[in-house]
Amino acid sequence: MERHHIIAFSLLAIVVVVCTLAxxxxxxxxxxxxxxxxxxxxxxxxxxxxxxxxxxxxSDANVYVLDSGRQGATALVLGGTHPNEPxxxxxxxxxxxxxxxxxxxLIVIPQVCSSGFTCTDPLEGYPQSFSVQSRTKLRSFRFGxxxxxxxxxxxxxxxxxxxxxxxxxxxNEVRNLNRSYPGRPDGTVTERVAxxxxxxxxxxxxxxxxxxxxxxxxxxxxNAIVTHEKGKDAAASALFTLESENLQYALEMSPPNFHGLxxxxxxxxxPVFPYLMETxxxxxxxxxxxxxxxxxxxxxxxxxxxxxxxGSMRITYDLAGEPLARRVGRHLRGLQAxxxxxxxxxxxxxIVVEGIPAYEEIVARGLGEYLH
Amino acid sequence: MKRALIxxxxxxxxxxxxxxTVMLSQSKPKYDQPVLITSAGQSADVTIAxxxxxxxxxxxxxxxLAKAADLEGIKTLVVVAGFSSKGLGxxxxxxxxxxxxxxxxxxxxxxxxLKIMMLHIGGKARRGNQSDDFNKMxxxxxxxxxxxxxxxxxxxxSKIAGEKKIAIDLVDKIVDAVQxxxxxxxx
Numbered sequence: 001m002e003r004h005h006i007i008a009f010s011l012l013a014i015v016v017v018v019c020t021l022a023x024x025x026x027x028x029x030x031x032x033x034x035x036x037x038x039x040x041x042x043x044x045x046x047x048x049x050x051x052x053x054x055x056x057x058x059s060d061a062n063v064y065v066l067d068s069g070r071q072g073a074t075a076l077v078l079g080g081t082h083p084n085e086p087x088x089x090x091x092x093x094x095x096x097x098x099x100x101x102x103x104x105x106l107i108v109i110p111q112v113c114s115s116g117f118t119c120t121d122p123l124e125g126y127p128q129s130f131s132v133q134s135r136t137k138l139r140s141f142r143f144g145x146x147x148x149x150x151x152x153x154x155x156x157x158x159x160x161x162x163x164x165x166x167x168x169x170x171x172n173e174v175r176n177l178n179r180s181y182p183g184r185p186d187g188t189v190t191e192r193v194a195x196x197x198x199x200x201x202x203x204x205x206x207x208x209x210x211x212x213x214x215x216x217x218x219x220x221x222x223n224a225i226v227t228h229e230k231g232k233d234a235a236a237s238a239l240f241t242l243e244s245e246n247l248q249y250a251l252e253m254s255p256p257n258f259h260g261l262x263x264x265x266x267x268x269x270x271p272v273f274p275y276l277m278e279t280x281x282x283x284x285x286x287x288x289x290x291x292x293x294x295x296x297x298x299x300x301x302x303x304x305x306x307x308x309x310x311g312s313m314r315i316t317y318d319l320a321g322e323p324l325a326r327r328v329g330r331h332l333r334g335l336q337a338x339x340x341x342x343x344x345x346x347x348x349x350x351i352v353v354e355g356i357p358a359y360e361e362i363v364a365r366g367l368g369e370y371l372h
Numbered sequence: 373m374k375r376a377l378i379x380x381x382x383x384x385x386x387x388x389x390x391x392x393t394v395m396l397s398q399s400k401p402k403y404d405q406p407v408l409i410t411s412a413g414q415s416a417d418v419t420i421a422x423x424x425x426x427x428x429x430x431x432x433x434x435x436x437l438a439k440a441a442d443l444e445g446i447k448t449l450v451v452v453a454g455f456s457s458k459g460l461g462x463x464x465x466x467x468x469x470x471x472x473x474x475x476x477x478x479x480x481x482x483x484x485x486l487k488i489m490m491l492h493i494g495g496k497a498r499r500g501n502q503s504d505d506f507n508k509m510x511x512x513x514x515x516x517x518x519x520x521x522x523x524x525x526x527x528x529x530s531k532i533a534g535e536k537k538i539a540i541d542l543v544d545k546i547v548d549a550v551q552x553x554x555x556x557x558x559x
Contacts, residue, residue: 220497221458229462232416236423244547248522250497251416255461311526314496 029118029128030058031142035093035110036372040066040100040355047109050198050203051185058152059189061114063200064096065107066353072104075339076201076209076272080111081177081262083144084121087279087327088212090141090367091254091335094328094357098370104351105316107204113177113193115152125292126283130296132324134371141295147175152189159328161186165259178211181265201270207349208342211262211276212331216285217304217322223315224250225334226276234345235275235372238337246361247333273342277334279327280315299323329362400539401515403487403556404447405431410438411452412474413506414459417494418452420546424493425450427547428554437463439473440480448557449481451510452491454498467502474506478513489556490514492529493546495522504528512536516556518549 003009038042043065048055061080076176080090092110099106101242109116120126120143131140153175161167164186173179183194201209207233215222227235232253239249254276256265266274282288282301289303300321308317336356343350357370409425409432411418422434432450435442436459443449451474460470481488490510492498499507511517511532517540519529524542533540541552 034482172471220456220500220502221416224497226458227416230417233423236416236419239420240423240427240547243545246545248495250456250494251420252418252456253462258461265425314500315497 025128026119028143029120029144031307033111033117034139035062035064036097037064038097038099038372040098040106041096042067047112047193047196047200047362050199051192053185053192054196057189058115058118058149059193061112061193063107063109065105066099067105068101068103068352070103073207073312073342073346073351074105074107074204075351076204076206077106077108077335078112078197078209078211078262079109079143080113080117081211082146082213083111083113083116083142084126084146084284085214085281086141086143087214087280087281087324087331090132090324091212091328091331093141094332094367094370098357099353099355099372102352102354104349105204106351106353107206109197110196113144113148113190114177115149115189116147116177117142119145119149119151121145125291127291127293127296130293132297132368132371133366134368136372137367139368139371141228147172148177148190148193150175161296162260163191167259169260170230178213178262179260181260181262182269198269201266201272206270206272207346208273208339208351209275210335210338211264211274213276213278214281214284214327215278217280217282217313217315217317218285218287218307220314221250221252222278222280223248223330224252224278225338226254226263226278228263228274229256230267231275234273234341237344238334241337241340241345242334245333245359247330249334266355275338276349277331279330280317280322283328298325299327310361311336317329325367326363328367329357329359332356332362333359388491398540400556401487402517402558403489405557406446407432407448407450407557408438408446409434409450409452410477411436411459412470412510413453413455413503414463414465414470415452415454415456415494415498416459417454417491417498420493421450421452421470421491424491424546424549425553427550428557430553432556437465437473438477440477443477443480443484443486446486448489449477449478450489450491451478451514452493453503453510454492454494455503455506455509456498457502471505473508476543478509482513489516489518491549492517492519492523493549495520496525499523499528508532511538514538517541518543518552520544520546520549522539
């Protein structure tokens with residue numbers, strides 16, 4: 001064998017090793033996160049219970065039911081509609097692992113777009129996971145992509161025609177669960193997940209539902225509650241409660257002509273009061289610097305601090321950043337205030353959830369304190 | 373001599389304080405019902421304003437897209453300023469159409485000699501280029517501005533109030549606006 005052959009084979013071997021290691025690392029994202037049902041969870045089912053075609057696919061998801069056994073309202077909480085918005089699904093994880101329900105029923109899906117947790121968005125430099133120290137161990141959670149894994153429904157069309165509205169959106173939005181409601185049984189993978197969620201809302205007679213999100217600090221709709229028109233009075237009332245506790249939220253109305261969104265389609269097509277909440281997450285922003293696990297958890301970014309100093313930010317952003325614990329705390333407190341306002345508006349429909357950590361408590365003690 | 377000087381200075385200070393208090397209270401107009409609340413920019417703050425007026429025990433009709441014809445029988449127009457793209461989407465109109473609508477209702481209110489009050493309760497989220505056209509338009513024709521402080525960190529509203537000699541109250545939170553509203557409509 002000549003020298004150049006040896007060099008070529010050696011290089012080829014190095015490439016094979018590097019690709020294998022990188023591939024193994026990437027495939028680790030298919031290993032599900034450990035979510036430990038807490039004392040309030042009375043049963044765990046799969047999303048495929050509501051639409052069988054999801055069974056055995058990477059798009060099926062765990063559904064945790066916390067049933068008090070006492071008649072009351074049923075609330076649904078979705079985390080992970082966008083798997084790159086960790087405060088959304090971590091809030092759902094805290095609910096699953098930590099709270100109990102005294103009246104009514106709480107249904108939680110922490111990672112509803114489960115296939116989106118099996119990859120990251122290209123060219124963003126996102127970490128594949130982040131860790132939170134709980135009271136007993138270091139817990140690791142995946143940081144996924146905005147939409148379903150492209151491998152499940154490749155290729156994206158040039159233009160996404162939303163079903164059934166016919167609204168035109170950019171092609172990659174075809175994998176965005178929050179553009180896919182009400183979904184359809186014979187549609188794309190993402191549309192099937194949306195269809196399953198709609199069937200769950202219908203079959204479980206959900207009264208109030210939450211879709212938990214995050215957004216870049218520079219966009220106007222952050223620290224916000226988006227409401228369907230039927231839920232606006234309860235939202236305004238909740239906002240007063242939150243504001244009196246120094247938690248400022250913007251109230252935004254769901255546009256009736258923007259289709260496929262949870263707050264629009266759930267509200268139009270079922271009796272549910274739907275709410276979408278947004279916190280501010282620097283790792284999603286365009287101004288961010290180093291993009292790593294620390295940014296996910298601590299939310300500290302020098303560039304956002306500088307932007308705030310020159311008055312370019314619409315939220316207060318200081319050197320303490322926007323840590324994950326604070327973002328989860330906002331979601332939890334927002335959810336609690338909306339449940340309270342809903343009960344005021346519908347006194348015959350009670351739901352009492354105990355053990356939701358107070359905002360100040362979770363900020364002071366950290367997120368891990370409320371995880372197993 | 374020294375005692376006389378102290379007396380004169382003290383008396384002057386008391387007079388000045390009293391006069392400024394009187395002037396300040398005179399500059400805050402009293403408002404009458406019926407009240408129409410409308411938006412300038414279609415933010416959902418108009419819904420919050422509705423709740424705020426309820427808490428202040430002031431009956432008010434909230435019409436985010438109110439037109440000049442809706443002013444019939446109204447004595448006070450409350451304009452809740454602040455832009456929202458989602459709100460405009462919900463209303464199905466463009467920013468330009470909203471600017472035209474707001475201009476026209478403010479003009480009609482002026483012609484009818486209605487009292488106009490402006491609320492800005494959305495803080496920083498309702499500031500910036502998109503919002504400030506609406507904020508300025510509403511503030512300049514109002515006789516009273518009630519603003520949550522966070523929206524006036526750069527004195528945007530305070531400057532307008534100063535230049536146009538408009539009464540202004542800055543409050544820390546939305547909930548703190550309940551009392552000034554109740555006071556403004558008290559008989």
